[in-house]
Amino acid sequence: MKLTTPFLALFLGIASLAPASEATPINADAALKKLKAGNQRYLSGHAIHPDQSFSRRAEVAKTQHPFAVILDCSDSRLSPEIIFDQGLGDLFVVRVAGNVIDDHALGSIEYAVEHLGASVVMVLGHQRCGAVKATVDAGAVEGHIKSIVKSIQPAVNKIKGQSGDAVDNAVRENAREVAEQLRNSKPVVAHWIHEKHGKVVPAYYSLDSGKVISLD
Numbered sequence: 666m667k668l669t670t671p672f673l674a675l676f677l678g679i680a681s682l683a684p685a686s687e688a689t690p691i692n693a694d695a696a697l698k699k700l701k702a703g704n705q706r707y708l709s710g711h712a713i714h715p716d717q718s719f720s721r722r723a724e725v726a727k728t729q730h731p732f733a734v735i736l737d738c739s740d741s742r743l744s745p746e747i748i749f750d751q752g753l754g755d756l757f758v759v760r761v762a763g764n765v766i767d768d769h770a771l772g773s774i775e776y777a778v779e780h781l782g783a784s785v786v787m788v789l790g791h792q793r794c795g796a797v798k799a800t801v802d803a804g805a806v807e808g809h810i811k812s813i814v815k816s817i818q819p820a821v822n823k824i825k826g827q828s829g830d831a832v833d834n835a836v837r838e839n840a841r842e843v844a845e846q847l848r849n850s851k852p853v854v855a856h857w858i859h860e861k862h863g864k865v866v867p868a869y870y871s872l873d874s875g876k877v878i879s880l881d
């Protein structure tokens with residue numbers, strides 16, 4: 666049997682003949698729309714698990730163009746590719762308990778916006794975050810967890826006296842504060858925003874519903 670070129674390409678998973686996907690950068694509003702649509706599919710039980718095929722792996726093996734950066738908590742219940750129904754090469758993910766930033770996290774984000782073309786950075790806090798709760802509870806914490814608590818403390822101080830659930834209020838405030846730190850981060854991210862190459866947005870994930878809401 667003579668194999669046709671497309672069949673051979675499919676069989677071998679040759680990247681250049683794989684279906685076109687997100688190689689062209691999209692703007693921040695389109696990126697946010699894409700995240701929102703993916704989250705909607707996930708929470709309604711209609712996830713399509715895009716970009717997880719053999720051909721997608723081949724397509725992104727040599728290069729990547731993630732359309733969004735997600736800075737979220739390491740918590741096991743909010744994996745970005747799952748809650749936004751995305752796949753390989755779609756999201757550049759930075760995860761640390763309490764979704765706070767240090768120089769390593771910041772350097773990672775700078776790389777994604779400057780060199781990979783991501784057009785949105787989402788700082789994603791979440792319901793019942795253990796790192797935020799530890800900070801609100803103000804008990805003794807061990808080892809390097811102290812460093813995370815120290816980073817979350819300003820948000821906890823700011824929500825003191827507010828009505829409602831203290832942990833939930835602090836989660837939201839912390840995501841907003843981290844987003845603000847990023848927006849003012851010089852030279853790279855602040856310049857990237859100033860040049861209108863992208864946006865930083867704080868958001869909140871509900872463990873109960875699976876829904877992500879904007880905090881802007």
Ligand SMILES: [Zn+2]
Pocket residue numbers: 738739740762763791793794795796797
């Ligand atoms: Zn958390």
